[in-house]
Amino acid sequence: MIFSCFFIAVLFGWSAVASHAQTAPKPPDHPAITFQGHTYTPRLIVERNMRSEADQTGQFPPHKIIGNIYYVGTHTLSSFLIVTPQGNILIDSTWERNVRTIQKSVTQLGFKFSDVKILLANHAHGDHQEGDALVKELTGAQVMVMAEDVPALKAIKPGGKEHPIDKVLHDGETVKLGGTTLVAHLTAGHTRGCTTWTTTAQEGGKTYNVVFGCSLRSPVPLTPPIVAEFNRSFKVVRALPCDVLLGDHPAEYNLDEKYAKVRKGGPNPFIDAASCRQEADMEEAMFHAILAEQQKGAKR
């Protein structure tokens, strides 16, 4: 009896891990780095990004970020709406079970979900793109994805649904709709086709550079091709002009802190060029710490 209960518990534990993480088991809790007074390990970064199941699925108050860009995601999984006179662009469907929440946020902001004409994404992991098929079903949007992420995307099939792919993009390609232009920058490492999107937004008669940063989180262990990708990607990210940094997880750009300032009033807290490089600096320090630990281990 004890044995069978244990066995059932193991089985349940496994299915919970498989459905929530989809990818690898929990990353290790070493190496540790200290960055701006905070301690990070690979495991702590994932916990910071994902938090609880309730945080991954619970609606964050939908809000305007800047110009025609709005937040329609959950507490820990970002989804962005870009509104144009010719229809709207959505970046990240997140988990399939979140799509109705995203739809609700779009509606609460006064827009129509059916006006989403183009669906883009951050990278080919389930927590950012599992809902693509359902968004397409509900809106008819064209799903555009980075070429290098296509193999990983084809494996994301909730309920057996084929992953929709209407257009394959390449590094530097632009997506245009109703006067808004987004540029796709390949910033691989976290996934082979991890995409950093850039655009500009207008506010108070000024134009600001907006960066939708791709995850720069290192998988563990790092393999030589992934090391080469990150060495290139950190350079690419640093070279992008940036006044407003956004990310696939709100913790990457301190949404809680910034949204508290939105509620107080005053200058737009999302315009924050000084913090544009913070996430890259932290992730690059972690990348080097993981590499150093691996090289030390290899020499033993």
Ligand SMILES: [Zn+2]
């Ligand atoms: Zn990911």
